[in-house]
Amino acid sequence: xxxxxxxxxxxxxxxxxxxxxxxxxxxxxxxxxxxxxxxxxxxxxxxxxxxxxxxxxxxxxxxxxxxxxxxxxxxxxxxxxxxxxxxxxxxxxxxxxxxxxxxxxxxxxxxxxxxxxxxxxxxxxxxxxxxxxxxxxxxxxxxxxxxxxxxxxxxxxxxxxxxxxxxxxxxxxxxxxxxxxxxxxxxxxxxxxxxxxxxxxxxxxxxxxxxxxxxxxxxxxxxxxxxxxxxxxxxxxxxxxxxxxxxxxxxxxxxxxxxxxxxxxxxxxxxxxxxxxxxxxxxxxxxxxxxxxxxxxxxxxxxxxxxxxxxxxxxxxxxxxxxxxxxxxxxxxxxxxxxxxxxxxxxxxxxxxxxxxxxxxxxxxxxxxxxxxxxxxxxxxxxxxxxxxxxxxxxxxxxxxxxxxxxxxxxxxxxxxxxxxxxxxxxxxxxxxxx
Numbered sequence: 511x512x513x514x515x516x517x518x519x520x521x522x523x524x525x526x527x528x529x530x531x532x533x534x535x536x537x538x539x540x541x542x543x544x545x546x547x548x549x550x551x552x553x554x555x556x557x558x559x560x561x562x563x564x565x566x567x568x569x570x571x572x573x574x575x576x577x578x579x580x581x582x583x584x585x586x587x588x589x590x591x592x593x594x595x596x597x598x599x600x601x602x603x604x605x606x607x608x609x610x611x612x613x614x615x616x617x618x619x620x621x622x623x624x625x626x627x628x629x630x631x632x633x634x635x636x637x638x639x640x641x642x643x644x645x646x647x648x649x650x651x652x653x654x655x656x657x658x659x660x661x662x663x664x665x666x667x668x669x670x671x672x673x674x675x676x677x678x679x680x681x682x683x684x685x686x687x688x689x690x691x692x693x694x695x696x697x698x699x700x701x702x703x704x705x706x707x708x709x710x711x712x713x714x715x716x717x718x719x720x721x722x723x724x725x726x727x728x729x730x731x732x733x734x735x736x737x738x739x740x741x742x743x744x745x746x747x748x749x750x751x752x753x754x755x756x757x758x759x760x761x762x763x764x765x766x767x768x769x770x771x772x773x774x775x776x777x778x779x780x781x782x783x784x785x786x787x788x789x790x791x792x793x794x795x796x797x798x799x800x801x802x803x804x805x806x807x808x809x810x811x812x813x814x815x816x817x818x819x820x821x822x823x824x825x826x827x828x829x830x831x832x833x834x835x836x837x838x839x840x841x842x843x844x845x846x847x848x849x850x851x852x853x854x855x856x857x858x859x860x861x862x863x864x865x866x867x868x869x870x871x872x873x874x875x876x877x878x879x880x881x882x883x884x885x886x887x888x889x890x891x892x893x894x895x896x897x898x899x900x901x902x903x904x905x906x907x908x909x910x911x912x913x914x915x916x917x918x919x920x921x922x923x924x925x926x927x928x929x930x931x932x933x934x935x936x937x938x939x940x941x942x943x944x945x
Contacts, residue, residue, distance in 0.1 A: 544808050546660035546714045546753070547867035547875035550608020551575075556601060557593060558881045561928050565883075567937050570944045575865050576816070576881040577611035577664065579926070582630050583642050586650070595647060599656050609660040613759075613879060614703055615667050616643050618695045622686035623668070623676040623910070626898040628925060633686070636695045640702050648706040651713055662714045663707055664812075664879055667759045669696045670741060671720035674733045682910050697741050704742065704751045714753045716812055717742070721758045722792035723850035727784050731799065739803040749805050753874075756812040757793045760880035762847060762856050764818045765790040765863065769829040769842040778839040782850070782912075787843070789813050790870060797872045810874030815862030816882050820844045821941025822860055844941075851911035854886040854901040855919040855932055860939025883933030889922040 552575025562572035578598050580586060588594030593601070595612070602610040618636050620629025631639055651661055673696060674680075676687040690696050700717070708715045717738060719725050725734050738755075745751040757763075767775070767788045775781035786792040793811040801807050830841035846858045863869065863876045887901035899905040903920045907913045919932055937944060 542711045542714075543660070545810055545867060545874045546609050546662050547877075549867075550660065551606070552865060553598070553602040553605060553607040553610035555593075555598065555881065558883075561883060562933070565930055565933055565937070567944065568933065571861065571864070571882070571937070574878055575607075575609075575611065577613050577662075577877065577879040579613040579615060580647065581613070581615045581628075581926075583616070583646075586643070586646050595650050596653075599650070599653075599659065599661075602659055603655070607659070609662055611662045611664065611877065611879065612647075613664045613667065614644075614647070614707070615664075617666050617669055617699045619686060619690045620666075620669070622690045623672050623682070623684050624686075624898060625900060625908075626896040627686060628895055628898075633689050633693060633695065636698055639695075639699050644699075644703050644706050648710075651707065652710055657712055659712060660714060661710075661712055662716065664756055664759060665703055665707075665715055665717050666696070666700055667718045668720045668724075669700065669718065670737050671718075671724050671730075671734050672696070673737060675720070675724045675730055697737075697744070700741055701745050704745045705747075708745075708747070708751045708753075715751065716754045716756045717752055718759050719755045719757055719796060721761050721763045722786040722789055723763060723784065725757075725796065726786035726792045731796070735796070735799050735803055738800065739805070743804075752805070752809065754810040754812060755793075755796070755800065756814065756877075756879070757796070758789045758814045758818060760814065760816075760886070761853060762818050762820075762845065762859050763789045763850070764820055764844050765813065765815065767843055767845065769826055769844070770839055771829070774835060774839055777835065779836050780839050780843060780850075788845075789818070790873070794870070794872045811872055812875055812877050812879075813873060814879040815865075815876040816878035816880045817856070817859045817862065817936060819860035819862040819936075819939060819941035820846060820858065821943055822858070822939035824858060825939075825941060848914040848917045849907070849911040852900070852914070852917045854898070854916060855889070855922045855929070856917050857919050857935075858917075858939060859936060860941050861936045861944070862941065864942075882936050883928055883930070885922045885925060885927050885929040885932065886918075887922065887925045889918060889920050892924050895924050 559572045562568040618631045619633035621627040672687050673691045677691045707713045775787040830838045832838040867875045887898045891897040903918045
Protein backbone atom coordinates (compact mmCIF):
# COMPACT_ATOMS: atom_id res chain seq x y z
CA UNK A 511 0.00 0.00 0.00
CA UNK A 512 1.17 3.47 0.42
CA UNK A 513 4.76 3.83 1.30
CA UNK A 514 5.23 7.57 1.60
CA UNK A 515 7.82 8.98 3.93
CA UNK A 516 5.73 11.96 4.92
CA UNK A 517 3.21 9.64 6.55
CA UNK A 518 5.67 8.42 9.15
CA UNK A 519 3.95 10.41 11.86
CA UNK A 520 0.57 9.14 10.71
CA UNK A 521 1.74 5.56 10.98
CA UNK A 522 2.45 6.10 14.63
CA UNK A 523 -1.18 7.06 15.05
CA UNK A 524 -2.24 4.04 12.99
CA UNK A 525 -0.18 1.76 15.19
CA UNK A 526 -1.99 3.10 18.22
CA UNK A 527 -5.36 2.56 16.58
CA UNK A 528 -4.68 -1.08 15.78
CA UNK A 529 -3.68 -2.13 19.28
CA UNK A 530 -6.15 -4.71 20.58
CA UNK A 531 -8.67 -3.35 23.03
CA UNK A 532 -7.82 -5.99 25.62
CA UNK A 533 -5.37 -8.87 25.74
CA UNK A 534 -8.13 -11.30 26.71
CA UNK A 535 -8.48 -14.39 24.54
CA UNK A 536 -12.05 -15.16 23.52
CA UNK A 537 -13.42 -18.63 23.04
CA UNK A 538 -13.97 -19.62 19.41
CA UNK A 539 -17.77 -19.59 19.28
CA UNK A 540 -18.27 -18.13 15.81
CA UNK A 541 -21.25 -19.20 13.74
CA UNK A 542 -20.73 -19.36 10.00
CA UNK A 543 -23.37 -17.03 8.57
CA UNK A 544 -24.78 -16.99 5.07
CA UNK A 545 -23.54 -13.47 4.20
CA UNK A 546 -20.57 -12.14 6.20
CA UNK A 547 -21.26 -8.56 5.10
CA UNK A 548 -24.81 -8.37 6.34
CA UNK A 549 -25.54 -6.36 9.47
CA UNK A 550 -21.97 -5.51 10.43
CA UNK A 551 -19.42 -2.79 9.65
CA UNK A 552 -16.18 -3.40 7.78
CA UNK A 553 -12.57 -2.80 8.77
CA UNK A 554 -11.07 0.47 7.55
CA UNK A 555 -7.36 0.13 6.84
CA UNK A 556 -5.85 3.13 8.66
CA UNK A 557 -2.90 3.38 6.28
CA UNK A 558 -5.14 3.66 3.21
CA UNK A 559 -7.55 5.94 5.06
CA UNK A 560 -4.76 8.33 6.04
CA UNK A 561 -3.65 8.59 2.42
CA UNK A 562 -7.16 9.12 1.12
CA UNK A 563 -7.62 12.04 3.52
CA UNK A 564 -4.49 13.76 2.19
CA UNK A 565 -6.32 14.53 -1.07
CA UNK A 566 -9.00 17.20 -1.34
CA UNK A 567 -12.35 15.47 -1.04
CA UNK A 568 -10.80 12.19 0.01
CA UNK A 569 -12.44 12.40 3.41
CA UNK A 570 -15.73 11.57 1.68
CA UNK A 571 -14.56 7.98 1.15
CA UNK A 572 -11.73 7.57 3.64
CA UNK A 573 -13.94 5.63 6.06
CA UNK A 574 -14.72 2.98 3.44
CA UNK A 575 -13.66 -0.62 4.09
CA UNK A 576 -11.00 -1.88 1.67
CA UNK A 577 -9.28 -5.24 1.35
CA UNK A 578 -5.73 -5.95 2.47
CA UNK A 579 -3.56 -7.73 -0.11
CA UNK A 580 -1.34 -10.54 1.13
CA UNK A 581 0.65 -10.93 -2.09
CA UNK A 582 3.96 -12.17 -0.72
CA UNK A 583 5.33 -14.16 2.17
CA UNK A 584 6.77 -10.97 3.65
CA UNK A 585 3.36 -9.26 3.60
CA UNK A 586 2.14 -11.62 6.33
CA UNK A 587 4.38 -9.89 8.88
CA UNK A 588 4.27 -6.54 7.10
CA UNK A 589 6.49 -5.39 4.25
CA UNK A 590 7.67 -2.00 2.98
CA UNK A 591 6.16 -0.15 5.93
CA UNK A 592 2.76 -1.84 5.70
CA UNK A 593 0.96 -3.38 8.63
CA UNK A 594 1.05 -7.16 8.79
CA UNK A 595 -1.81 -9.62 9.01
CA UNK A 596 -1.98 -9.72 12.79
CA UNK A 597 -1.78 -5.95 13.08
CA UNK A 598 -4.74 -5.56 10.73
CA UNK A 599 -6.75 -8.13 12.68
CA UNK A 600 -5.96 -6.37 15.94
CA UNK A 601 -6.97 -3.11 14.31
CA UNK A 602 -10.31 -4.57 13.29
CA UNK A 603 -10.96 -5.56 16.89
CA UNK A 604 -10.05 -2.09 18.10
CA UNK A 605 -12.42 -0.51 15.57
CA UNK A 606 -15.25 -2.83 16.58
CA UNK A 607 -15.50 -3.99 12.96
CA UNK A 608 -17.64 -6.99 12.14
CA UNK A 609 -15.72 -8.09 9.06
CA UNK A 610 -12.26 -7.74 7.54
CA UNK A 611 -11.15 -8.61 4.00
CA UNK A 612 -7.92 -10.17 2.77
CA UNK A 613 -6.75 -11.09 -0.73
CA UNK A 614 -4.83 -14.36 -0.80
CA UNK A 615 -2.69 -13.91 -3.91
CA UNK A 616 0.66 -15.66 -4.12
CA UNK A 617 0.30 -18.89 -6.08
CA UNK A 618 3.33 -20.51 -7.70
CA UNK A 619 3.73 -18.96 -11.14
CA UNK A 620 1.22 -16.23 -10.29
CA UNK A 621 0.06 -13.81 -13.02
CA UNK A 622 0.90 -16.29 -15.74
CA UNK A 623 -0.89 -14.14 -18.34
CA UNK A 624 1.03 -10.94 -17.64
CA UNK A 625 3.86 -9.55 -19.77
CA UNK A 626 5.77 -9.37 -16.48
CA UNK A 627 4.67 -11.82 -13.79
CA UNK A 628 5.09 -10.25 -10.37
CA UNK A 629 4.63 -13.32 -8.18
CA UNK A 630 7.56 -14.27 -5.98
CA UNK A 631 7.17 -18.06 -6.27
CA UNK A 632 8.31 -20.06 -9.26
CA UNK A 633 5.93 -22.41 -11.11
CA UNK A 634 7.07 -25.48 -9.16
CA UNK A 635 7.19 -23.98 -5.65
CA UNK A 636 3.93 -25.48 -4.41
CA UNK A 637 5.44 -26.79 -1.17
CA UNK A 638 6.75 -23.34 -0.30
CA UNK A 639 3.36 -21.80 -1.07
CA UNK A 640 1.75 -24.23 1.35
CA UNK A 641 4.31 -24.17 4.16
CA UNK A 642 5.60 -20.60 4.07
CA UNK A 643 2.51 -18.74 2.89
CA UNK A 644 -0.82 -20.48 3.52
CA UNK A 645 0.14 -22.24 6.77
CA UNK A 646 1.33 -19.04 8.55
CA UNK A 647 -1.79 -17.18 7.42
CA UNK A 648 -4.03 -19.98 8.67
CA UNK A 649 -2.19 -20.12 12.00
CA UNK A 650 -2.78 -16.42 12.64
CA UNK A 651 -6.43 -16.54 11.58
CA UNK A 652 -6.97 -19.47 13.96
CA UNK A 653 -6.02 -17.37 16.99
CA UNK A 654 -9.12 -17.42 19.25
CA UNK A 655 -8.66 -13.68 19.75
CA UNK A 656 -10.17 -13.17 16.29
CA UNK A 657 -13.07 -15.62 16.62
CA UNK A 658 -15.75 -12.93 16.59
CA UNK A 659 -14.45 -11.35 13.37
CA UNK A 660 -15.88 -12.43 10.05
CA UNK A 661 -12.72 -12.85 8.01
CA UNK A 662 -13.40 -12.67 4.26
CA UNK A 663 -10.75 -14.09 1.94
CA UNK A 664 -10.59 -13.52 -1.81
CA UNK A 665 -8.74 -16.50 -3.22
CA UNK A 666 -6.11 -16.12 -5.97
CA UNK A 667 -7.11 -13.43 -8.42
CA UNK A 668 -7.85 -14.66 -11.99
CA UNK A 669 -5.91 -17.87 -11.39
CA UNK A 670 -8.39 -20.52 -12.52
CA UNK A 671 -9.81 -18.44 -15.41
CA UNK A 672 -6.21 -18.03 -16.60
CA UNK A 673 -6.03 -21.79 -17.12
CA UNK A 674 -8.80 -21.50 -19.73
CA UNK A 675 -8.72 -17.99 -21.17
CA UNK A 676 -4.93 -17.74 -21.52
CA UNK A 677 -3.92 -21.28 -22.51
CA UNK A 678 -3.54 -23.02 -25.87
CA UNK A 679 -5.10 -23.05 -28.38
CA UNK A 680 -6.61 -19.65 -27.58
CA UNK A 681 -4.91 -16.65 -29.24
CA UNK A 682 -4.30 -15.10 -25.80
CA UNK A 683 -2.33 -18.18 -24.63
CA UNK A 684 0.97 -17.65 -22.84
CA UNK A 685 3.76 -20.07 -22.07
CA UNK A 686 3.35 -19.32 -18.37
CA UNK A 687 -0.34 -20.25 -18.29
CA UNK A 688 0.24 -23.36 -20.39
CA UNK A 689 2.89 -24.36 -17.84
CA UNK A 690 0.57 -23.84 -14.86
CA UNK A 691 -2.24 -25.79 -16.49
CA UNK A 692 0.13 -28.67 -17.22
CA UNK A 693 1.71 -28.89 -13.75
CA UNK A 694 -1.56 -28.51 -11.83
CA UNK A 695 -0.13 -26.23 -9.16
CA UNK A 696 -2.83 -23.57 -9.44
CA UNK A 697 -5.49 -26.17 -8.72
CA UNK A 698 -3.46 -27.88 -5.99
CA UNK A 699 -2.59 -24.57 -4.33
CA UNK A 700 -6.19 -23.33 -4.29
CA UNK A 701 -7.44 -26.63 -2.88
CA UNK A 702 -4.86 -26.41 -0.12
CA UNK A 703 -5.81 -22.81 0.68
CA UNK A 704 -9.52 -23.69 0.82
CA UNK A 705 -8.88 -26.70 3.07
CA UNK A 706 -6.86 -24.64 5.54
CA UNK A 707 -8.93 -21.47 5.55
CA UNK A 708 -12.55 -22.53 5.26
CA UNK A 709 -12.14 -25.09 8.06
CA UNK A 710 -12.37 -22.13 10.49
CA UNK A 711 -16.01 -21.14 11.07
CA UNK A 712 -15.33 -17.40 11.01
CA UNK A 713 -13.35 -17.48 7.72
CA UNK A 714 -15.23 -16.96 4.46
CA UNK A 715 -13.80 -17.94 1.09
CA UNK A 716 -14.66 -16.39 -2.28
CA UNK A 717 -12.98 -17.73 -5.42
CA UNK A 718 -12.04 -15.24 -8.11
CA UNK A 719 -13.69 -15.73 -11.50
CA UNK A 720 -12.04 -12.80 -13.39
CA UNK A 721 -14.68 -10.65 -15.16
CA UNK A 722 -17.34 -10.70 -17.85
CA UNK A 723 -14.85 -9.91 -20.61
CA UNK A 724 -12.91 -13.10 -19.83
CA UNK A 725 -15.32 -15.60 -18.33
CA UNK A 726 -18.54 -14.36 -19.89
CA UNK A 727 -17.68 -15.56 -23.38
CA UNK A 728 -19.67 -18.56 -24.64
CA UNK A 729 -16.50 -20.49 -25.43
CA UNK A 730 -14.97 -19.83 -22.01
CA UNK A 731 -17.72 -19.88 -19.39
CA UNK A 732 -18.36 -23.62 -19.64
CA UNK A 733 -14.74 -24.72 -19.21
CA UNK A 734 -14.12 -22.15 -16.43
CA UNK A 735 -17.17 -23.14 -14.38
CA UNK A 736 -16.33 -26.82 -14.83
CA UNK A 737 -12.80 -26.12 -13.60
CA UNK A 738 -14.13 -24.21 -10.60
CA UNK A 739 -16.42 -27.09 -9.72
CA UNK A 740 -13.72 -29.74 -10.17
CA UNK A 741 -11.24 -27.76 -8.11
CA UNK A 742 -13.60 -27.31 -5.18
CA UNK A 743 -14.89 -30.90 -5.35
CA UNK A 744 -11.31 -31.98 -4.74
CA UNK A 745 -11.20 -30.30 -1.32
CA UNK A 746 -11.87 -32.13 1.93
CA UNK A 747 -15.42 -30.77 2.24
CA UNK A 748 -16.24 -30.58 -1.46
CA UNK A 749 -18.42 -27.82 -2.82
CA UNK A 750 -19.42 -26.60 0.63
CA UNK A 751 -15.83 -25.34 0.94
CA UNK A 752 -16.63 -21.95 -0.66
CA UNK A 753 -19.06 -19.19 0.28
CA UNK A 754 -19.18 -17.65 -3.16
CA UNK A 755 -17.30 -16.06 -6.00
CA UNK A 756 -15.97 -12.62 -6.87
CA UNK A 757 -15.85 -10.79 -10.18
CA UNK A 758 -13.98 -7.70 -11.42
CA UNK A 759 -11.23 -7.83 -8.79
CA UNK A 760 -8.92 -4.84 -9.37
CA UNK A 761 -10.62 -4.31 -12.73
CA UNK A 762 -12.72 -1.62 -14.36
CA UNK A 763 -15.81 -3.28 -15.85
CA UNK A 764 -18.97 -1.30 -14.96
CA UNK A 765 -21.91 -2.88 -13.19
CA UNK A 766 -24.24 -2.12 -16.09
CA UNK A 767 -24.11 -0.59 -19.56
CA UNK A 768 -27.46 1.22 -19.52
CA UNK A 769 -27.26 2.60 -23.05
CA UNK A 770 -25.87 -0.34 -25.02
CA UNK A 771 -28.41 -2.69 -26.55
CA UNK A 772 -27.27 -6.27 -25.81
CA UNK A 773 -28.13 -7.24 -29.39
CA UNK A 774 -25.73 -4.53 -30.60
CA UNK A 775 -23.00 -5.47 -28.15
CA UNK A 776 -22.39 -9.00 -29.44
CA UNK A 777 -21.51 -8.22 -33.08
CA UNK A 778 -19.72 -4.95 -32.36
CA UNK A 779 -15.97 -4.67 -32.16
CA UNK A 780 -16.30 -3.64 -28.52
CA UNK A 781 -18.52 -6.58 -27.63
CA UNK A 782 -16.20 -8.99 -29.46
CA UNK A 783 -18.84 -11.70 -29.55
CA UNK A 784 -19.54 -11.60 -25.80
CA UNK A 785 -23.22 -11.64 -24.83
CA UNK A 786 -22.31 -9.87 -21.56
CA UNK A 787 -21.07 -6.30 -21.49
CA UNK A 788 -21.14 -5.55 -17.75
CA UNK A 789 -20.51 -7.21 -14.39
CA UNK A 790 -23.85 -7.35 -12.61
CA UNK A 791 -25.78 -9.40 -15.19
CA UNK A 792 -22.72 -11.58 -15.70
CA UNK A 793 -22.27 -12.23 -11.96
CA UNK A 794 -25.93 -13.11 -11.51
CA UNK A 795 -26.00 -15.45 -14.51
CA UNK A 796 -22.73 -17.09 -13.47
CA UNK A 797 -24.10 -17.78 -10.01
CA UNK A 798 -27.03 -19.75 -11.44
CA UNK A 799 -24.67 -21.69 -13.67
CA UNK A 800 -22.48 -22.61 -10.70
CA UNK A 801 -25.48 -23.70 -8.64
CA UNK A 802 -26.46 -25.98 -11.53
CA UNK A 803 -22.99 -27.57 -11.25
CA UNK A 804 -23.59 -28.53 -7.63
CA UNK A 805 -22.72 -25.45 -5.59
CA UNK A 806 -25.09 -24.52 -2.81
CA UNK A 807 -27.99 -22.17 -3.65
CA UNK A 808 -26.71 -20.14 -0.70
CA UNK A 809 -23.55 -19.03 -2.51
CA UNK A 810 -23.28 -15.29 -3.08
CA UNK A 811 -21.35 -13.11 -5.47
CA UNK A 812 -19.06 -10.20 -4.71
CA UNK A 813 -18.27 -7.48 -7.25
CA UNK A 814 -15.29 -5.17 -6.88
CA UNK A 815 -16.65 -1.69 -7.58
CA UNK A 816 -13.61 0.27 -6.40
CA UNK A 817 -12.82 1.72 -9.85
CA UNK A 818 -15.69 0.91 -12.20
CA UNK A 819 -17.81 4.04 -11.90
CA UNK A 820 -16.86 5.79 -15.16
CA UNK A 821 -18.61 9.02 -14.24
CA UNK A 822 -17.53 12.57 -14.90
CA UNK A 823 -18.08 14.73 -17.99
CA UNK A 824 -17.33 11.94 -20.49
CA UNK A 825 -20.08 9.63 -19.25
CA UNK A 826 -22.82 9.29 -21.87
CA UNK A 827 -26.28 10.40 -20.82
CA UNK A 828 -28.23 8.34 -23.33
CA UNK A 829 -27.93 5.93 -26.24
CA UNK A 830 -26.48 6.94 -29.56
CA UNK A 831 -28.60 6.64 -32.69
CA UNK A 832 -25.70 6.54 -35.13
CA UNK A 833 -26.44 4.15 -38.03
CA UNK A 834 -22.94 2.65 -37.81
CA UNK A 835 -23.03 -0.19 -35.26
CA UNK A 836 -19.51 0.34 -33.90
CA UNK A 837 -19.94 4.10 -33.61
CA UNK A 838 -23.30 3.59 -31.90
CA UNK A 839 -21.81 1.22 -29.30
CA UNK A 840 -18.71 3.33 -28.75
CA UNK A 841 -20.76 6.49 -28.24
CA UNK A 842 -23.20 4.75 -25.87
CA UNK A 843 -20.91 2.73 -23.57
CA UNK A 844 -19.93 4.06 -20.15
CA UNK A 845 -16.70 2.00 -20.07
CA UNK A 846 -14.30 4.36 -21.81
CA UNK A 847 -11.34 1.98 -22.16
CA UNK A 848 -9.92 1.42 -25.63
CA UNK A 849 -10.22 -2.34 -25.00
CA UNK A 850 -11.65 -4.51 -22.21
CA UNK A 851 -8.25 -6.17 -21.86
CA UNK A 852 -6.71 -2.94 -20.58
CA UNK A 853 -6.25 -3.22 -16.82
CA UNK A 854 -3.52 -0.82 -15.69
CA UNK A 855 -4.31 2.61 -14.18
CA UNK A 856 -7.07 3.35 -16.69
CA UNK A 857 -7.53 6.99 -17.61
CA UNK A 858 -11.06 8.27 -17.00
CA UNK A 859 -12.03 5.63 -14.45
CA UNK A 860 -13.90 6.65 -11.33
CA UNK A 861 -14.94 5.25 -7.99
CA UNK A 862 -17.90 2.93 -8.38
CA UNK A 863 -20.69 1.99 -6.01
CA UNK A 864 -19.63 2.33 -2.39
CA UNK A 865 -19.24 -0.90 -0.41
CA UNK A 866 -22.57 -2.26 0.81
CA UNK A 867 -24.27 -5.56 1.49
CA UNK A 868 -27.01 -7.19 -0.60
CA UNK A 869 -27.16 -4.55 -3.34
CA UNK A 870 -28.82 -6.90 -5.85
CA UNK A 871 -30.29 -10.42 -5.96
CA UNK A 872 -27.61 -13.07 -5.57
CA UNK A 873 -24.93 -10.51 -4.69
CA UNK A 874 -23.55 -10.63 -1.14
CA UNK A 875 -21.88 -7.23 -1.45
CA UNK A 876 -20.27 -4.58 -3.57
CA UNK A 877 -16.73 -4.38 -2.21
CA UNK A 878 -13.58 -2.33 -2.66
CA UNK A 879 -11.00 -5.06 -3.02
CA UNK A 880 -8.50 -2.90 -4.88
CA UNK A 881 -7.90 0.09 -2.58
CA UNK A 882 -8.58 3.15 -4.76
CA UNK A 883 -5.45 5.16 -5.35
CA UNK A 884 -3.01 2.25 -5.28
CA UNK A 885 -1.16 1.96 -8.56
CA UNK A 886 -1.54 -1.09 -10.78
CA UNK A 887 2.04 -0.76 -12.00
CA UNK A 888 4.77 1.64 -13.05
CA UNK A 889 4.32 3.75 -16.17
CA UNK A 890 8.09 3.69 -16.76
CA UNK A 891 10.80 1.03 -16.30
CA UNK A 892 11.05 0.04 -12.64
CA UNK A 893 14.21 -1.39 -11.08
CA UNK A 894 12.08 -3.09 -8.42
CA UNK A 895 9.21 -4.75 -10.25
CA UNK A 896 10.33 -4.80 -13.86
CA UNK A 897 8.41 -3.06 -16.63
CA UNK A 898 4.99 -4.30 -17.62
CA UNK A 899 4.30 -2.48 -20.85
CA UNK A 900 0.54 -2.66 -20.24
CA UNK A 901 1.18 0.13 -17.72
CA UNK A 902 3.07 2.21 -20.30
CA UNK A 903 0.90 4.97 -21.81
CA UNK A 904 2.97 4.84 -25.03
CA UNK A 905 2.62 1.08 -25.63
CA UNK A 906 0.40 0.25 -28.60
CA UNK A 907 -0.61 -3.13 -27.24
CA UNK A 908 -0.60 -6.78 -28.19
CA UNK A 909 -2.88 -9.79 -28.56
CA UNK A 910 -4.31 -9.49 -25.04
CA UNK A 911 -5.74 -6.02 -25.70
CA UNK A 912 -6.43 -6.22 -29.41
CA UNK A 913 -3.33 -4.23 -30.35
CA UNK A 914 -4.85 -1.03 -29.02
CA UNK A 915 -3.27 1.72 -26.88
CA UNK A 916 -3.14 0.81 -23.20
CA UNK A 917 -5.09 3.84 -21.92
CA UNK A 918 -2.74 3.74 -18.90
CA UNK A 919 -2.19 6.89 -16.86
CA UNK A 920 1.21 8.60 -17.10
CA UNK A 921 3.38 9.09 -14.04
CA UNK A 922 2.25 5.94 -12.25
CA UNK A 923 4.54 4.51 -9.53
CA UNK A 924 5.20 0.83 -8.79
CA UNK A 925 2.47 -1.69 -8.07
CA UNK A 926 0.72 -0.93 -4.79
CA UNK A 927 2.34 2.50 -4.34
CA UNK A 928 0.13 5.50 -3.67
CA UNK A 929 -0.72 7.41 -6.86
CA UNK A 930 -2.23 10.71 -5.69
CA UNK A 931 -3.05 12.16 -9.13
CA UNK A 932 -4.89 9.00 -10.03
CA UNK A 933 -6.85 9.00 -6.79
CA UNK A 934 -7.95 12.56 -7.52
CA UNK A 935 -9.21 11.37 -10.91
CA UNK A 936 -11.16 8.54 -9.28
CA UNK A 937 -12.85 11.07 -7.01
CA UNK A 938 -13.70 13.40 -9.89
CA UNK A 939 -15.10 10.59 -12.05
CA UNK A 940 -16.99 8.75 -9.30
CA UNK A 941 -20.33 7.26 -10.24
CA UNK A 942 -22.59 7.54 -8.38
CA UNK A 943 -21.09 10.99 -7.89
CA UNK A 944 -19.69 12.09 -4.55
CA UNK A 945 -21.55 14.92 -2.83
